[in-house]
Amino acid sequence: MSDQLQTATELLLRPTGLGNNELIQTLNRVMGPQIDYADLYFQYSRHESWCMDEGTVKSGSYGIDQGVGIRAVSGEKTGFAYSDEILLPALTDAAEAAKSIARSGNDNKQIRIHSNDQDIKRWYQPDDPLGSMADRDKVNLLKEVEQIARNMDSRVSQVMVSLTGSHDVILVARSDGELAADIRPLVRMNVSVIVEGNGRREQGSSGGGGRYTYQYFTEKNRAHEYAEEAVRQALVNLQSRQAPAGEMIVVLGPGWPGILLHEAIGHGLEGDFNRKGTSAFSGRIGEKVASALCTVVDDGTIENRRGSLSIDDEGQPSQNSVLIEKGILKGYMQDQLNARLMNMQPTGNGRRESYAHLPMPRMTNTYMQAGEHDPEEIISSVDKGIYAVNFGGGQVDITSGKFVFSASEAYMIEKGKVTYPVKGATLIGNGPEVLNQVSMLGNDLKLDSGVGVCGKEGQSVPVGVGQPTMRIDRLTVGGVAV
Amino acid sequence: MEVAEVALDEAKKQGAGMSELSIDQGQGMSVTVRQGEVETVEYNRDKNLGVTVYFGHKSGNASTTDFSPEAIKSSVNSACNIAKFTEQDEFNGLADIELLATEFPDLDLNHPWAINMHQAIEIATLCEDAALTGDSRISNTEGATLSSHDGVDLYVNSNGFKGFARGSRHSTSCSVIAGEGDAMQRDYWYDSKRYSGDLIPADEIGREAARRTIRRLGARKIKTGEHPVIFEPAVAASLLSHLVSAISGSNLYRKASFLLDKKGQQIFPKTVQIYEQPLLSKAAGSAVFDSEGVATSENKIVSDGVLESYVLNCYSARKLGLKTTGNAGGVHNLTIESTVDDGLEKMIKDMGKGLVISELIGFGVNTVTGDYSRGAFGFWVENGEIQYPIQEFTIASNLKEIFQRFAVVGNDVDGRGNIRTGSILIEKMTVAGE
Numbered sequence: 001m002s003d004q005l006q007t008a009t010e011l012l013l014r015p016t017g018l019g020n021n022e023l024i025q026t027l028n029r030v031m032g033p034q035i036d037y038a039d040l041y042f043q044y045s046r047h048e049s050w051c052m053d054e055g056t057v058k059s060g061s062y063g064i065d066q067g068v069g070i071r072a073v074s075g076e077k078t079g080f081a082y083s084d085e086i087l088l089p090a091l092t093d094a095a096e097a098a099k100s101i102a103r104s105g106n107d108n109k110q111i112r113i114h115s116n117d118q119d120i121k122r123w124y125q126p127d128d129p130l131g132s133m134a135d136r137d138k139v140n141l142l143k144e145v146e147q148i149a150r151n152m153d154s155r156v157s158q159v160m161v162s163l164t165g166s167h168d169v170i171l172v173a174r175s176d177g178e179l180a181a182d183i184r185p186l187v188r189m190n191v192s193v194i195v196e197g198n199g200r201r202e203q204g205s206s207g208g209g210g211r212y213t214y215q216y217f218t219e220k221n222r223a224h225e226y227a228e229e230a231v232r233q234a235l236v237n238l239q240s241r242q243a244p245a246g247e248m249i250v251v252l253g254p255g256w257p258g259i260l261l262h263e264a265i266g267h268g269l270e271g272d273f274n275r276k277g278t279s280a281f282s283g284r285i286g287e288k289v290a291s292a293l294c295t296v297v298d299d300g301t302i303e304n305r306r307g308s309l310s311i312d313d314e315g316q317p318s319q320n321s322v323l324i325e326k327g328i329l330k331g332y333m334q335d336q337l338n339a340r341l342m343n344m345q346p347t348g349n350g351r352r353e354s355y356a357h358l359p360m361p362r363m364t365n366t367y368m369q370a371g372e373h374d375p376e377e378i379i380s381s382v383d384k385g386i387y388a389v390n391f392g393g394g395q396v397d398i399t400s401g402k403f404v405f406s407a408s409e410a411y412m413i414e415k416g417k418v419t420y421p422v423k424g425a426t427l428i429g430n431g432p433e434v435l436n437q438v439s440m441l442g443n444d445l446k447l448d449s450g451v452g453v454c455g456k457e458g459q460s461v462p463v464g465v466g467q468p469t470m471r472i473d474r475l476t477v478g479g480v481a482v
Numbered sequence: 483m484e485v486a487e488v489a490l491d492e493a494k495k496q497g498a499g500m501s502e503l504s505i506d507q508g509q510g511m512s513v514t515v516r517q518g519e520v521e522t523v524e525y526n527r528d529k530n531l532g533v534t535v536y537f538g539h540k541s542g543n544a545s546t547t548d549f550s551p552e553a554i555k556s557s558v559n560s561a562c563n564i565a566k567f568t569e570q571d572e573f574n575g576l577a578d579i580e581l582l583a584t585e586f587p588d589l590d591l592n593h594p595w596a597i598n599m600h601q602a603i604e605i606a607t608l609c610e611d612a613a614l615t616g617d618s619r620i621s622n623t624e625g626a627t628l629s630s631h632d633g634v635d636l637y638v639n640s641n642g643f644k645g646f647a648r649g650s651r652h653s654t655s656c657s658v659i660a661g662e663g664d665a666m667q668r669d670y671w672y673d674s675k676r677y678s679g680d681l682i683p684a685d686e687i688g689r690e691a692a693r694r695t696i697r698r699l700g701a702r703k704i705k706t707g708e709h710p711v712i713f714e715p716a717v718a719a720s721l722l723s724h725l726v727s728a729i730s731g732s733n734l735y736r737k738a739s740f741l742l743d744k745k746g747q748q749i750f751p752k753t754v755q756i757y758e759q760p761l762l763s764k765a766a767g768s769a770v771f772d773s774e775g776v777a778t779s780e781n782k783i784v785s786d787g788v789l790e791s792y793v794l795n796c797y798s799a800r801k802l803g804l805k806t807t808g809n810a811g812g813v814h815n816l817t818i819e820s821t822v823d824d825g826l827e828k829m830i831k832d833m834g835k836g837l838v839i840s841e842l843i844g845f846g847v848n849t850v851t852g853d854y855s856r857g858a859f860g861f862w863v864e865n866g867e868i869q870y871p872i873q874e875f876t877i878a879s880n881l882k883e884i885f886q887r888f889a890v891v892g893n894d895v896d897g898r899g900n901i902r903t904g905s906i907l908i909e910k911m912t913v914a915g916e
Contacts, residue, residue, distance in 0.1 A: 400667055431876055476875065
């Protein structure tokens, strides 16, 4: 038995006397002649946050969420119930509610609990971030970062620093007898500053994290760099002019601008939308959806990344899936339900926000492979365009394929040179078209610093993105200067 | 209530001078039908306890979903432990006693619906069927959902305040797709009410979802330029939510707002009146007290275009040297008065030439500077009539200018949510397209 499975069993099942027999009993209760699949998802999650604002550590919070979600699947139908009490009577009630989608009746299938848990590759340590640093030191770290930001420039008027950590223990028991567990640490730091000068006020922010303990921030001066980066970005914005409006060449910087991939194509390649035929990418496997330069993967197996998973929330080992290879659409991201209905293999993308939410196909770390160009060469190839290096959020309408993402740091390129910063503009395009406009890719693939949150149908999960410097020959820039 | 006593007692025992807690409990069901078949049946049952303790002006907060006495005591301990490491902040603390709500009128917000799964499936099926059968251009569906929830929120503090708020919410929604391949379009419609009997009939929701989807077929791009823009009510509400964000206390004391120090100044045209209606019967955002127990009031936020009031809780009010506006947890039925006795149709006619926006995507709004640039879907208007649907464009401006250009507010008020507005005409915005 792996450490993960042992810890999860002790934490989630043992306190209320649950064991394999009770798991089998509950799964048997859910299963019936018309039920194809059922699973139990146990979770015990502790999380904390510390915030520094206006020079003082004003608030801290700590919380525990625990519970069990029970799901029954019959064809395309799903029944779902959950309880925040991990007790047999609560499991029984939830099981009865979940199976209400099918006519009652009992199945004679013998469920035998087994686990391939030993063979699962682990992409992060089962550490507890909350206990990895004394509370006093967490507070001191916040203060230190705040001071660095303040001391950088006299125009810094506000600094907000936050530190959050969570320790998530999950256990999945499936009707095919598979039992798997995962222990997921996650830490994140964010620095956001406001600067004032010339009668203007602008903001900048930076941060990072991953599946580490808090020591990640003290190593390699990372926390200090976030402070410096936030101030640098805010000062750039203080000099910014109005962004232009209309179609033009757009060069995206490496790393976080990979949010383009997440919005423009990632969501459109999630299995549920494609099974239902509601995505602009539905039925297009094997078709050319990008220029031949583009190879895009979703990879949950990168060590310690924010979007990485050793197993997904259905107990499926995470993997590196090729979505687009040299411009050709290769595959979708799948959970158990949609893979089965589409007659495809699950890809380890079944994710859920918590035991109180249903799993669905979600991204992990989505990025584009590097190209061959020197990034400088890409910029110098542009006569007039935008160079966007930092972004806020994005969104997509998967049916029409239209997506947006908003720049938080961008520059004009004129005659091959980066000339002046422009105010954050929203970029809008069409998912199935935009990657066909990619004409140059840098040799500088970079992943984001570990800040991504993806929302879908009201559920948030941590994700990662990445890409090299990228030239897009035509994209609409939503500035105000006509 | 016993749970609350356990928590308050424990906080006192730990030496906390003051403490407060909120307990939320709710249950419900949600059923989705797609292509005439049940897709999901979800049963919800949630509870959460949040406790904040104060040692002098130091505070700590913890929450738990486990209501056993041990878990509650452990949460209180965690909160107390955190308070040891946070710093003295003189503005921290409970609401002043004289501000707490003392009267608790019944706002008619709680109408639990004794609906079973089969009835819910029937209603959702009726809704989707109406969307799918009315027009052959409807090609696919994301389904129809019926959901019903009710619950109780309790807020208690060591100054002796105890307040309950019971409420229910039921909704019907439907989302369908028209067209094929590259020409696919999706839209949706919904209704949401406190009392199930007030819901718009399910088949009407379905037909409206279909109508809204079909009207988007054949969407074109649009040339870059400057035009008047009408926001349909459901998207107009977002403009007012940006106002709320810019005048909320936490953004003001951090100087993170483009409306800093604008109280008393003209920020909208003289015709604009914006206020809260917290005691509106059966409405989405109604409340007798806010999340600090402070009595809500009918705050006048903008009168004759002048910013009259900010949106504050106790902490931000003390920071700013002002009095709380009873807005801990947000605004209550924020309402903008119609400036004309007409709705969208007449506004389109009067505009002559410009855009109608039916959906916005993305997060391109900067509260510090007011810079605004969002992706949009909508319609091109010429000669006072909609000519064709448009897509893949952005609308941009600065919120300071957008507010000054609130030319017309229609009477086609969307009363489903916490922000109540009709269609809004903005005189000029930059449209980026081809």
